[in-house]
Amino acid sequence: MTTKLFGEPVRRREDARLIAGQGRYLDDLGQHALAAAFVRSPHAHARITGINVDAALEVDGLVAIYTWEDLPPGVAEPLPLLIPHPALTHGRTAYPLARDIVRHVGEPIVMVVAVDRYVAEDVCDLIEVSYEFLKPVVGVEAAVSGAHLVHEDVPDNIGAHLVQEVAAKDGRSAAEAIAAAPHTLSFRLDIERSACMPLEGKGVYARWDADDQSLRVYSSTQTSTSVRMALAAKLGIPLPKVEVIAPDVGGGFGVKIVHPWPEEVLVPWAARLLNRELKWTEDRREHFISSAHERAQVQHVKVGFDDEGRVLGLSVEILHDHGAYTPYGIIVPIITSTQLLGPYKIGAYRVEFSSVYTNTVQVTPYRGAGRPQGVFCMERTMDKIAAFLGKDRTDVRAANFIQPDEFPYDQGMIFQDGRPLIYDSGDYPESLRKLKELIGWDEFPALQEVARAEGRRIGIGIGCYVEGTGVGPYEGGHVQITSDGRVHVSTGLTSQGQGHETVFAQIAATELGVPIERVSVVTGDTRRFGYAVGTFASRAAVMSGNAIALACRKVREKALRVAADALEADPRDLEITDGMVHVVGSPSAAIPLATVAVLSNPLRYAFDEEAKRATQFAGSADMNRPPVAEGEEPGLEGKDYYSPIRSTFASGMHAAIVETDPDTAEIRILRYAVVHDCGKMINPMLVEGQIHGGVAQGVGGALYEKMAYDDHGQLLNASFMDFLMPYATEIPRIETDHLETPSPLNPLGIKGAGEAGVIPVASVIAGAIENAEGFPIDRMPISPSELHELRVRPA
Amino acid sequence: MKPPPFDYHAPVSVAEAVEVLAEAGAHGKVLAGGQSLIPMLNMRLAAPAHLVDINRVAGLGEISAGPDGVRVGALARHSQVERSPDACGTLPLLRQALKLVAHPVIRNRGTVVGSLVHADPSAELPAVLALLGGSVRLASRGGEREVAAADFFTGPLESATRPGELAVSAFFPAWPGGTAFVEVARRHGDFAMAGVAAAVRLDDDLRVAEARVACISVGPAPVVVDLTAACGNRPVASMDWRAVVSAVQERIEPEADIHATAEYRRHLTGVLVERAVRAAADA
Amino acid sequence: MHDITLVVNGVPREVRVPARRLLSDCLRHDLGLTGTHVGCEHGVCGACTVLLDGEPIRSCLTFAVTVSGREITTVEGLGADGPSPVQRAFAECHGLQCGFCTPGFLCTTTAFLRDNPAPTDEEVLEGISGNLCRCTGYQNIIKSVHRAAELLAEESS
């Protein structure tokens, strides 16, 4: 049995329970809990003038009805603004229950508690809320016109405005560089809203223990540690008396990193007040209208370039729609602004964004988190330059690439983590070479000719990106080896299907030299680990992976020390294989880790065989030393944190061949190729899985999914019938190739992989359709109807 | 998304069912496969006081095919009809259409007759019934009546079924020529942005003797157009497609929604008319 | 309230439900079989798919009372001793990530391969076309279905 599991396609350890229907997702818990439901605003913008619950009070099974008036001080306050920023001059967050004004359809107004969800919904139907209508603001351009305001005290609806400039090496500004460039282009790009749309919605289940005066909360969250801190603060319960657990989570993709959601505060609050178990399980309609969306931006681009297509100056103005509130600050447009640069050296760069309020669901990160928009901008720019110069699109990109010998490469900006945007490693020319080979880039024009002769339209597109991953500030890992030889690993961040139980076990098994079967991993349970940031920004493997590796190294060091004592050997001569500590080259002088675990604790009640056996190693105690030496701890456990100086930068390139029907304008992806570099891969099978899933979401964003708001702020497609998440029939087979450029920034040499797949897809598909059709595609997603419109529109 | 409360009735015979329906009047709703009704209940877009579940009614599951056509009972599921060699042998159009109805799992529950009564202007089966000039048999306390397709589909989600009536079966007349059903949906299995069912009969010289189409998603109900004249008794190879297409486009009244503009639907219907007529002539 | 009997995974279960109780909720909350998941409650996602007398149906679009007396198979009942070939194939081919859609895919696939033991790629696509997965991009699910067909063939030979 090998214990070198790092880098192997190890099968997932979470699957045994998940395929058997034995997973424990939020709504699987608390079978006897009361149920909560909410009356939500049917209007995008209105003042609440009255709430009448008379009819509702008659319903059998009703337990409680709460409005904002009922909330105690901590709970009644607006929800926290998680990530402030100096440029966010007008940050606004919602009350957990609307106080007087509702600012989007779906905003919660009344909370109902009843014996079950059916009854709770009956009650909601009978509560009458009266409104005075206010003018809804929909769409970024309408918003910045300032004709109507989402928040009375936010002029022109602008929540944040930020300009970032990187001068050229010769000191020229972007405007100067563009003015002086041999060629210039300017154009506008549009990206519509989509959303994470995990198959499991959000949910909260709370239990108040009146005897113990403690609260246990389960939440389908991407950050249980932060929910815990928020709850302790808001409910005024001492932190040690609050535990938050993320059970199995049915997908997150960003929306569950936002915290605390109104329901995450209200459900525990009411559970304590009522002294009853209480659960809220979000339904699909609620998820559409009251969680979060992302993507929507309008971009105005000006670019100056030379005859080779090298970008001398680039200026981008972004209007970013952040919806009605800004709980997550302006992370998304900041990421767009910085990651727009991709794998390129841009002469001079200026980016300006306005992040604006509209009467729509709030915008917070969705897998990719602003990168798809930035990459759309840059890659469309590259294609336009190539078209203008009559050059191959890959040549223009290659002319702008950062070269392998230029790392670390400083882009001269500040990244989302507040640290300099310095790329750690990468090999972009090699990625491009692999991609061109994989998709058959150079052979494509001949294929296209043949197809054209048959009356078919096919086109090819390409997109490149760089993704900052593994952002700080930290994650921790705890490792304990118990006297049965089992290894218990925990980390505070959470899992939503990424396979952390498997990859973290691989890391621990490799570091400690134990069979993976003996390792168990717990994530997202504050009873096991209290400090964590959360799962987002492709950071889990990098952050917790390294933290667990470091914790394992501590434990290993101690195990060797204890074993060395017992074996009367030098710790430097010892190694661990298969759970046995032994002298290198002399397997007979060995001691099981289980025994070492017993020896590490001076209190040795013989509860089990291992403890009995360990007595033979007990040796002679030195009566002049305390049983636990200074600086030592009983037990075989270790904890460590990993805190990087800055993010590590993964990269990749995608290409696609599409076919458009000349008559119906249907768009079909014939081939999709991915070359991906996330440094060293812990488990290539899982990395591929992440890429497949990301690309599928990208295809959704490119061809199918958008949030269709009408002028009144009504979301017209708040169902899976009309919000078109792709089925298997819409997703092409994805061909992948990998490059492994290790990160020099962390002990394992890894980079994040979680978001990569989704990032360039819209730009790739747009490029391919453009190539098939011969006219620019500047707006995504695109439907057959929209493609048809472009075809027949007067030139 | 939980259904509102209702009084539940589970009659076991047609007689009992129509009795209950008569009592309930306008407050009663029939539950067949539930694949359209239950989503509406879950979203609380419908709240009938009485739900009459016909799934236990005896004798409604029959599918009988004869030379004249196919009669489908109210409890025959889409999948049963789709897999019935008799029904689809007599009328291949049934299978051609049913393959386009939702996904296999939905078809295991949804009923053909339910789809007709539901009368979704984007649904395939109403177009089939309308194209072939079939009919629906409605039972009530007062007896039975047979309503012709032309009178049955009265508007979007509206049929001639009156309160107190139970649709017991539908009759799809046989067609002596070829048929086809083509459509374009956003995703596989979705309701189509436009779709065309065609029935074409060629004469011995392979010229079009008779042709009609029924178009979906371009009007309040399936739009049936007789194209025999527009086809001008020519062989398909030398057809004046422009005339054929415009004969249809004159008749349809597409509307815009979030998936397609009205203009695109008009264009698409034109494309699909040609494809459907060609395919039906080939069949 | 209605007293009904459902034969779930071979075991007759008596339960008292209001007429409006969805089969999905009845299985999950009245019978404690939480392996059947609910992703949309309007028939589109397929997470709630169970077998009714062997045929896959949406349990969110079925009232428990309607199917009283009938046989229901849920994901918990797919394997006799240990996981079934279909379940094993999904684990082997990394056909799941968060696992929320998985019970629906497993039930759908089990019935699909029974009717079509050696499907083509296209038939597999059609067979699973009514189930949404937000995590996997489907590629490994398609692989899993083919692998399951192999495992089933091995098992029956």
Ligand SMILES: Cc1cc2nc3c(=O)[nH]c(=O)nc-3n(C[C@H](O)[C@H](O)[C@H](O)COP(=O)(O)OP(=O)(O)OC[C@H]3O[C@@H](n4cnc5c(N)ncnc54)[C@H](O)[C@@H]3O)c2cc1C
């Ligand atoms: C995800 C999804 C996708 C779908 N896609 C399509 C599609 O592409 N094309 C398509 O055509 N359909 C589609 N459908 C609808 C499906 O075909 C339904 O089965 C059909 O529309 C209704 O049949 P039912 O038996 O389920 O009727 P129910 O839902 O039971 O009833 C529908 C309506 O008809 C009435 N009714 C039903 N039977 C009778 C009767 N015998 N007498 C009197 N009234 C009756 C009911 O009272 C109700 O008003 C889809 C459904 C879903 C959930």
Ligand code: FES
């Ligand atoms: S929950 Fe039943 S289909 Fe989605």
Ligand code: FES
């Ligand atoms: S594995 Fe998460 S939805 Fe399919």
